[in-house]
Amino acid sequence: MPPIPLSTLNGYTSSDDLVSAIGSIYEHSPWISSSTFSSAPPPYSSLTALHTSLKATVSAATQEQKLNLVNAHPDLAGKAALSNSLTAESASEQSRAGLTSLSTSEMSTFTSLNAQYKEKFSHVFILAVRNASKHAIINAMRARLNNSPETELGECLTQIHKIAWMRLLDLVEPNPTGFLTCHVLDTACGCPAAGMRVTLSRLSGAGPVGPIAEFLTNEDGRLPGGPALKGLDFSVGAFEWVFFVGDYFLTKAGQTVSGQPFLGEVPIRFGIDNPEDHYHVPLLCSPFSFSTYRGS
Numbered sequence: 333m334p335p336i337p338l339s340t341l342n343g344y345t346s347s348d349d350l351v352s353a354i355g356s357i358y359e360h361s362p363w364i365s366s367s368t369f370s371s372a373p374p375p376y377s378s379l380t381a382l383h384t385s386l387k388a389t390v391s392a393a394t395q396e397q398k399l400n401l402v403n404a405h406p407d408l409a410g411k412a413a414l415s416n417s418l419t420a421e422s423a424s425e426q427s428r429a430g431l432t433s434l435s436t437s438e439m440s441t442f443t444s445l446n447a448q449y450k451e452k453f454s455h456v457f458i459l460a461v462r463n464a465s466k467h468a469i470i471n472a473m474r475a476r477l478n479n480s481p482e483t484e485l486g487e488c489l490t491q492i493h494k495i496a497w498m499r500l501l502d503l504v505e506p507n508p509t510g511f512l513t514c515h516v517l518d519t520a521c522g523c524p525a526a527g528m529r530v531t532l533s534r535l536s537g538a539g540p541v542g543p544i545a546e547f548l549t550n551e552d553g554r555l556p557g558g559p560a561l562k563g564l565d566f567s568v569g570a571f572e573w574v575f576f577v578g579d580y581f582l583t584k585a586g587q588t589v590s591g592q593p594f595l596g597e598v599p600i601r602f603g604i605d606n607p608e609d610h611y612h613v614p615l616l617c618s619p620f621s622f623s624t625y626r627g628s
């Protein structure tokens with residue numbers, strides 16, 4: 333089913349409507365949606381605001397309700413996964429992480445880590461695995477075994493809210509307020525990098541994978557026509573900028589032919605997980621170095 337517009341959800345007048353639209357985003361816990369309807373009824377100014385209200389419901393819940401929420405989740409690569417009795421959402425998340433096609437030795441690693449974790453914490457280990465690798469999941473399980481019970485319960489709830497956010501985005505269209513920008517600075521001269529070729533592609537996620545656009549930076553080192561992506565084109569997923577740093581410095585030095593520049597094309601892969609936010613991805617570069625960060 334395509335995601336419903338937020339405006340549809342904002343027209344709901346009964347908690348049953350909210351539960352039937354998004355009750356599944358917290359695993360086997362529709363009470364979170366119904367109780368949110370009572371404490372913070374629609375309209376919601378954004379999907380982020382709705383998610384914040386859902387998080388507040390969980391945070392106001394009793395310790396027992398929080399533990400029940402954690403334990404409503406299936407183990408990763410556990411019995412429910414083996415017997416195909418996962419919810420559709422969980423089955424898809426676990427299979428995307430490769431947990432439904434583990435080798436015998438990987439399966440015994442998961443079985444042993446799940447057992448050690450339960451022995452120490454007496455609840456299910458939770459990690460939002462939709463975009464995680466088996467390797468990262470195993471490392472996280474090992475590392476989190478060292479946590480205190482309080483830290484660990486907090487971490488499980490943080491992960492549950494991440495799982496719920498990604499499920500919410502599958503069900504409801506976010507506000508088209510997010511956008512993507514970049515800014516290239518030439519740290520060799522301490523100036524904006526004007527005239528640098530930059531390409532943008534989508535690697536995965538909600539839209540078609542492949543090249544999206546190509547730009548030449550303006551006098552200020554920014555994209556000439558404003559954001560590279562905005563509105564409903566700006567959706568969750570992994571993206572790649574390629575900055576043609578080698579060509580830029582060659583042209584600047586007045587050369588048309590050279591040997592092999594140290595930095596040629598600089599790819600920056602980054603992820604968008606809140607399409608209602610502004611993502612700014614600057615590049616600071618010289619012929620021999622570069623860095624980036626999530627700017628604002």
Ligand SMILES: NC(=O)N[C@H]1NC(=O)NC1=O
Nearest residue numbers: 408422425458459460461
């Ligand atoms: N145990 C656990 O983390 N389960 C979950 N993680 C996830 O991404 N989906 C789940 O069901």
